[in-house]
Amino acid sequence: MCGIAGIMYKRKNGHDGVGKALISMLDACQHRGPDSTGFALYYEPVEGEYRLRFYVGEGEVGEKTVARIREKLKEYQAVVLDEDAAGGTHAFRVRFSGDLQKFSYDMEHVAKVFSIGSSLDIVKDIGGAHDVDGSYHVGKFEGTHGIGHVRLATESDVAPDSSHPFWATGFADVAIVHNGQITNYWKMRRRLEKCGFEFNTDNDSELIAVYLADKLSHGTLEDALKTSIDDLDGTFSFLVSTKDEIGYAKDRLAAKPMVMLEDDNLIAIASEEVSLNRLFPGRPLNTFEPPPGTYKTWRRSI
Amino acid sequence: MATLDLNTLTVREANERLRKLGADGEDVEILNPDARHHIGVGLVHKINVRVRGSAGYFCAGLTDGPRFIVDNNVGWGLADNMLNGSVVVNGNASAIAGVAIRGAEVVIKGNMGSRAGQVMKAGTLCCVGNANFMAGYMMYGGRIVILGESGDKVGQDMTGGTIYVAGKINALGTDAMVIDLPQAEADSLREFLDRYEIKFKGDFQKITNAGKNLRYGKTEPRVRVIPFFMASETAGYWNTKVQEDIYVKAQIGRYRIRGYGAARPFPHLNDLAFRKDLANLPADPEVISKVNLKTSIGGRSGATPLDLSMPVMIAPMSYGALSKSTKVALAIASGLSDTSENTGEGGMSDEQRAAAKRIIYQCLSGRLGWNIHDMQRANGLEIYISQGAKPGLGGQLMAKKVTKEIARIRGIPEGIDLRSPSRHPDVLGADDLVIKVEEFREATGYRLPVSVKLGAGRVRDDIKIAFKDGFDFVELDGMQGSTGAAGNEVLEFVGIPTLSAIQEAMDALAEIGASGKMPVVLMGGVKDGIDVAKALALGAHATAVGTGAIIAGGCIACLQCHVGQCVVGIATQDPEHEKRYNVPVEARNIHRYLEAIRWQLAAITHAHGYADVHQFSRDDLVALTPEAAEITRLPYEPELARRAERLRKAS
Numbered sequence: 001m002c003g004i005a006g007i008m009y010k011r012k013n014g015h016d017g018v019g020k021a022l023i024s025m026l027d028a029c030q031h032r033g034p035d036s037t038g039f040a041l042y043y044e045p046v047e048g049e050y051r052l053r054f055y056v057g058e059g060e061v062g063e064k065t066v067a068r069i070r071e072k073l074k075e076y077q078a079v080v081l082d083e084d085a086a087g088g089t090h091a092f093r094v095r096f097s098g099d100l101q102k103f104s105y106d107m108e109h110v111a112k113v114f115s116i117g118s119s120l121d122i123v124k125d126i127g128g129a130h131d132v133d134g135s136y137h138v139g140k141f142e143g144t145h146g147i148g149h150v151r152l153a154t155e156s157d158v159a160p161d162s163s164h165p166f167w168a169t170g171f172a173d174v175a176i177v178h179n180g181q182i183t184n185y186w187k188m189r190r191r192l193e194k195c196g197f198e199f200n201t202d203n204d205s206e207l208i209a210v211y212l213a214d215k216l217s218h219g220t221l222e223d224a225l226k227t228s229i230d231d232l233d234g235t236f237s238f239l240v241s242t243k244d245e246i247g248y249a250k251d252r253l254a255a256k257p258m259v260m261l262e263d264d265n266l267i268a269i270a271s272e273e274v275s276l277n278r279l280f281p282g283r284p285l286n287t288f289e290p291p292p293g294t295y296k297t298w299r300r301s302i
Numbered sequence: 303m304a305t306l307d308l309n310t311l312t313v314r315e316a317n318e319r320l321r322k323l324g325a326d327g328e329d330v331e332i333l334n335p336d337a338r339h340h341i342g343v344g345l346v347h348k349i350n351v352r353v354r355g356s357a358g359y360f361c362a363g364l365t366d367g368p369r370f371i372v373d374n375n376v377g378w379g380l381a382d383n384m385l386n387g388s389v390v391v392n393g394n395a396s397a398i399a400g401v402a403i404r405g406a407e408v409v410i411k412g413n414m415g416s417r418a419g420q421v422m423k424a425g426t427l428c429c430v431g432n433a434n435f436m437a438g439y440m441m442y443g444g445r446i447v448i449l450g451e452s453g454d455k456v457g458q459d460m461t462g463g464t465i466y467v468a469g470k471i472n473a474l475g476t477d478a479m480v481i482d483l484p485q486a487e488a489d490s491l492r493e494f495l496d497r498y499e500i501k502f503k504g505d506f507q508k509i510t511n512a513g514k515n516l517r518y519g520k521t522e523p524r525v526r527v528i529p530f531f532m533a534s535e536t537a538g539y540w541n542t543k544v545q546e547d548i549y550v551k552a553q554i555g556r557y558r559i560r561g562y563g564a565a566r567p568f569p570h571l572n573d574l575a576f577r578k579d580l581a582n583l584p585a586d587p588e589v590i591s592k593v594n595l596k597t598s599i600g601g602r603s604g605a606t607p608l609d610l611s612m613p614v615m616i617a618p619m620s621y622g623a624l625s626k627s628t629k630v631a632l633a634i635a636s637g638l639s640d641t642s643e644n645t646g647e648g649g650m651s652d653e654q655r656a657a658a659k660r661i662i663y664q665c666l667s668g669r670l671g672w673n674i675h676d677m678q679r680a681n682g683l684e685i686y687i688s689q690g691a692k693p694g695l696g697g698q699l700m701a702k703k704v705t706k707e708i709a710r711i712r713g714i715p716e717g718i719d720l721r722s723p724s725r726h727p728d729v730l731g732a733d734d735l736v737i738k739v740e741e742f743r744e745a746t747g748y749r750l751p752v753s754v755k756l757g758a759g760r761v762r763d764d765i766k767i768a769f770k771d772g773f774d775f776v777e778l779d780g781m782q783g784s785t786g787a788a789g790n791e792v793l794e795f796v797g798i799p800t801l802s803a804i805q806e807a808m809d810a811l812a813e814i815g816a817s818g819k820m821p822v823v824l825m826g827g828v829k830d831g832i833d834v835a836k837a838l839a840l841g842a843h844a845t846a847v848g849t850g851a852i853i854a855g856g857c858i859a860c861l862q863c864h865v866g867q868c869v870v871g872i873a874t875q876d877p878e879h880e881k882r883y884n885v886p887v888e889a890r891n892i893h894r895y896l897e898a899i900r901w902q903l904a905a906i907t908h909a910h911g912y913a914d915v916h917q918f919s920r921d922d923l924v925a926l927t928p929e930a931a932e933i934t935r936l937p938y939e940p941e942l943a944r945r946a947e948r949l950r951k952a953s
Contacts, residue, residue: 032733254416255730273337284374
């Protein structure tokens with residue numbers, strides 16, 4: 001139960017950057033989810049390099065976990081280029097070539113992975129948008145696109161690792177944020193597990209991420225969203241992002257809100273118009289509400 | 303014209319000023335709205351309000367009289383439950399525009415989102431652009447005018463009212479049909495469009511209810527009277543009640559609807575005992591003056607709490623399921639005993655309001671009998687999510703009881719088998735619920751406690767959500783709760799027992815570090831002062847009695863509440879039957895019952911050496927059965943159970 005937001009800029013200049021925009025949008029709908037806030041941000045990819053972010057915990061436990069991760073990276077001959085600790089997380093930039101899915105699953109067995117990608121970095125933590133910015137400096141991120149989420153936990157824990165966005169474990173750069181509830185969760189999860197996919201939480205939103213990633217491995221994002229409307233049962237409005245696309249899908253019952261704004265400069269999508277209006281204070285906006293059972297994607301133009 | 307700028311004022315501050323300006327009859331302009339929620343909520347004066355931009359959720363909600371113009375878009379729930387007045391939106395409206403309106407005129411110049419006009423009762427909702435999924439969903443009356451396309455499933459499950467569509471009808475909903483448009487109605491539409499300066503020359507198609515789903519095909523037959531207690535005490539697999547259920551099904555070919563609750567044994571408060579031996583309790587007639595029973599509830603977020611003389615309320619029961627006489631008697635009794643009455647689903651009557659010292663006003667999914675004026679004269683508000691007798695389902699009121707008067711108060715057509723929606727139009731998750739709670743607070747100036755009624759199902763999750771959504775207290779209703787009408791199998795097999803419910807609730811609050819921070823009112827089979835004391839020891843802050851109060855007031859517990867021909871004048875709307883109910887006499891009876899509870903509670907409190915009833919704790923209790931021990935994690939003391947059995951036989 002939550003609020004979602006996503007943004008993609010079509011021009012390099014004339015805005016404050018993706019980080020600041022998402023912070024404002026999520027702060028505006030924090031009433032929908034006071035428990036935790038998260039962001040999926042996309043950096044310019046560098047050939048052969050990956051970004052990894054782990055949830056390691058604080059203090060001695062955290063240090064031990066980081067040491068285990070370093071060992072595992074060595075085992076995979078991944079060369080660490082850069083490291084950074086923030087909140088309870090630890091981020092690495094590595095050079096790696098090999099089977100990314102196997103690498104990801106093995107990494108997951110060492111420590112809780114938030115994201116792996118050539119471009120993607122997921123930061124998420126307990127608290128509001130400004131709290132998370134305080135620890136992770138999201139506002140400094142400029143980029144071209146990203147998605148974010150505020151969460152009100154209903155069934156699983158209030159913890160950094162059950163916060164959104166969810167990374168599609170094993171698939172670089174795919175992230176989702178979701179508002180709603182997937183009611184055929186276990187059926188779909190078992191089907192995907194039989195195909196060899198691993199799940200790291202009991203959160204229904206992770207299912208959407210893995211489902212889409214699987215579809216993406218043999219089709220386009222648009223195809224994946226199209227089939228998701230039939231395959232997923234329940235109430236949902238979700239956003240998905242990859243290193244060069246964002247998209248949305250909305251269930252047929254139109255039970256969860258979603259409103260968007262598109263002009264020559266940007267495409268912005270949110271649960272409520274109040275988030276869009278934060279980007280343009282005092283200005284009436286020509287927004288659009290996607291009809292039930294629809295989906296759409298946008299590709300980076302810069 | 304006064305100006306309120308939301309760049310410098312919060313919505314709460316702006317609404318407060320708006321109400322004052324409304325009382326002075328001054329028109330208002332709102333600047334920089336920026337799609338914020340709750341703009342104009344709770345306004346009951348005939349002033350003009352101009353919103354210079356977009357408004358968020360529930361713009362002009364819970365109002366009576368004002369005329370709003372919104373320059374741009376609006377969010378969910380435009381003009382929610384608006385009685386009189388008008389709203390013109392120059393942009394688009396999001397989902398459930400015109401939800402539950404009862405006379406207002408709502409015009410949207412752009413498109414409108416899904417479920418527009420859901421559970422509306424009267425008035426006009428006009429969309430110049432296209433409508434979306436399920437326009438007119440479950441509408442009870444009034445008219446929806448759509449100049450563009452209808453969207454899918456237009457008129458889904460509509461009970462009354464009319465939908466006029468000028469554009470394409472994409473697909474009709476279940477039980478909706480297209481019929482000829484009489485000239486008088488076409489003229490009336492023209493007049494409406496002219497009045498709002500909408501230039502349109504096209505023709506309309508008229509959609510109404512097809513009338514196939516308004517009544518059950520067969521009504522329940524009269525059956526022999528098996529009192530609830532007899533039905534409940536027969537534990538055998540085959541018994542008189544089971545036999546009767548089968549007879550009824552053989553007559554009507556579907557599930558049986560009946561009154562009362564689950565008629566099979568469950569672990570309950572009876573299966574607990576006080577650890578302390580109370581057998582030699584001295585009979586002190588003055589005991590009430592020696593302990594404090596006072597209970598304050600609902601003040602956790604700054605609202606005026608309900609200060610009750612004891613932790614016992616009257617449980618919510620509707621005018622509709624019960625006769626007006628019964629509701630008035632309950633209100634009088636609650637006043638005499640200085641506690642609180644609850645309206646239940648069917649609205650509030652003047653007599654009930656006058657008789658009750660404190661009254662909680664219940665808001666249900668169908669918004670039947672719901673309005674801003676009664677909200678403002680209540681002492682507490684309650685959002686009903688579900689009830690113990692039938693968690694997950696809406697109320698049922700069979701046609702015999704949907705009289706002209708009941709139909710008028712509820713805003714529905716007369717003589718239908720009323721099945722209230724199982725979901726609120728604007729609460730599809732915890733996130734929406736936050737915004738709904740805030741709307742109620744805005745509408746009543748943050749003065750009233752807002753509570754939530756939960757039928758015991760997934761208590762652990764529900765209680766956590768209730769806490770996060772900021773409710774002032776929770777009314778938690780276990781499976782032993784009764785009702786005026788529900789499917790027999792639902793009564794018997796859906797939900798969890800009251801004992802499990804309170805335990806899960808306390809565990810849930812402990813898990814999120816909120817123990818003692820949100821009071822829980824336990825109901826569902828609470829029948830005497832002993833039960834109340836045990837409930838408090840388990841962690842409840844107060845309790846409510848429904849079935850007990852009804853029986854005290856003359857109910858014979860025959861399970862036939864749904865039929866509408868109650869022989870004692872309680873569960874009926876038939877004046878001939880209601881005559882049998884003597885309000886002053888029954889009010890005294892209910893009052894004496896409440897006083898008996900008070901004495902018992904005081905005596906048990908005193909016998910424990912406590913000065914205050916809220917000193918009870920789990921340490922005071924033991925379990926008499928393995929099941930109750932398993933549920934509550936209290937120590938199992940079989941010897942106490944055997945002793946109780948010996949005492950019972952000896953007496």
